[in-house]
Amino acid sequence: MRISERLTRIKPSATLAVNTKAQELKAQGREIISLAVGQPDYGTPEHVCNAAKAALDEGFTKYTPVPGILELRTAVAEYYAKFYEAKACADNTIVSNGGKQVLFNLLMALVNPGDEVMIPAPYWVSYPAMVQLAEGKSVFVPTTAEENFLVTLDSLEEARTAKTTVLILNSPSNPTGCCYTQEQMESIAAWARKNNIFIISDEVYDRLVYAPATSVSLAKTWETYPDTIAIVGALSKSFCMTGWRVGYALAHEDLIKAMSKIQGQSTSNINSIAQKAALAGLSGSWDIVDEMKTSFVRRRDIAYEIITGWGAQCPKPGGAFYLFPVLDQFYTEDAPDSASLCTKILEEAGVALVPGSAFGDDRCIRFSYAVDETTLRQALSRVGKVLTGN
Structure with a gap:
């Protein structure tokens, strides 16, 4: 074969x-x-399941727009306004088959053959394979347990080359559970801008943060510099919807269009019923x-x-x-x-x-x-x- x-x-x-x-x-x-x-x-919360049942009863079972229904994309934008005071609109969002497809679409849209993608290690298991499929090269930036497995500006600078185009950040981290502070995130973002490096900020666990740590995001920084950052989120963890496969991105409108092109030629829209369920999650109770x-x-x-x-x-x-x-x-x-x-x-x-x-x-x-x-x-x-x- x-x-x-x-x-x-x-x-x-x-x-x-x-x-x-x-x-x-x-x-x-x-x-x-x-x-x-x-x-x-x-x-999965009852109100989310009920929204899915209602969608079935109403016959909401046809194709939808590739990047997601307008109401859901708007709800994603409103999520970042509610929790991080970042102004965005539906055109800055896309809904995909879980955070994994969002990440894959982003790397396919951003990485050219031979581009280097910096990945702090330890890292989520799929990052390197996705970079490889996009014909890029993963450059692993080591961290230590003594520093809570968090990357430093010095280690990033040491790993940077003329071919570095993308940095993947993940906070809270899978596998470590460690979190960057807002100040640390913004310092890294400033370093990346200075060096013309695009940041993919994987924030899938951003609601599952425990005191004294606080939920942080690059969403507000994205609002100021929308062509330098893309943010990845999902409902899998916060609403116990792992099998529903609902992820989303906040990014520049041009990047959203590029991701939609990739998605349109691969999976098209995500499940219509799951979109209605996700809308209920984002717009309903967070108890x-x-x-x-x-x-x-x-x-x-x-x-x-x-x-x-x-x-x-x-x-x-x-x-x-x-x-x-x-x-x-x-x-x-x-x-x-x-x-x-x-x-x-x-x-x-x-x-x-x-x-x-x-x-x-x-x-x-x-x-x-x-x-x-x-x-x-x-x-x-x-x-x-x-x-x-x-």
């Missing part, structure tokens, strides 16, 4: 072996707890977000206390629902890296985790605390016995 060269250059997911092993163990009757899932354990935040803070604190009790170095996350501890002190001859240690934990403890190698830092392992507190304690107790014997 002949497969295109561009796909032969894309590496398989580093989590594939662990996920396959987890399914094998489940098939054998083993009880497997997953702390690998990147989605809230809450259900579920406050409820989740209260729960996630408790879970984070439980997991953080247990994990650091193993002697692991782990920045305390200010958002999202992940911890990313440094666990290389537990590597052995039989488990010399994050993937093999995850396999060992899965086999011996029945707990599925994601190796740090998938995120560009093989010293670490990602733990999701988007499970109930009882399950979380049970899973971490099992992992602790494998790592420390206690």
Whole structure:
């Protein structure tokens, strides 16, 4: 079978072996707890589901405009006005199949063959593959646990070359949960403007931020410099709509048109019913977000206390629902890296985790605390016995 060269250059997911092993163990009757899932354990809010049901009953099942229905695009613009006081209009927005398609469309629209895209590491797993599909080159900018896995201006400047055209920022971060301050974000944006580097700001977790950290965005900076920044958001996390596939972007009108051209030739509009559901989410009650935040803070604190009790170095996350501890002190001859240690934990403890190698830092392992507190304690107790014997 002949497969295109561009796909032969894309590496398989580093989590594939662990996920396959987890399914094998489940098939054998083993009880497997997953702390690998990147989605809230809450259900989609009732008013969002009701809007979808109403759309079905009203026969809202035809094609829509490629970038989304006007009401929803307007609601996206109003979201940034409500939370970040940024003035925008529907022409500055597009709705896509989750934040992932927004990111893909952006990179396809912005990156020419050979362009360098700076990606602070650790990073979300799909960034490098998307850059590669856009025929760009990923340049990874290392960070440290001591600095909360946040990139610095010095490290960015050291990695910059004449071919650097795009920087991807992610706050709160997947996989670390760490957050930039508004001042840090704006300093990076000023540095990028000075060097003619476009910023893609991935803010998918922007509503899931825990005190003393605060929700930050480059939306207001975008308003002043709209041709230098694009912002990515989604309803997957804040409204527990991972399977609905609704993401959106705030960007310059010309960039939105370019993304619409790509989307028009690939997926066309996203699901019409999901658009009505998303409109209800953005324009309705945000109570579920406050409820989740209260729960996630408790879970984070439980997991953080247990994990650091193993002697692991782990920045305390200010958002999202992940911890990313440094666990290389537990590597052995039989488990010399994050993937093999995850396999060992899965086999011996029945707990599925994601190796740090998938995120560009093989010293670490990602733990999701988007499970109930009882399950979380049970899973971490099992992992602790494998790592420390206690």
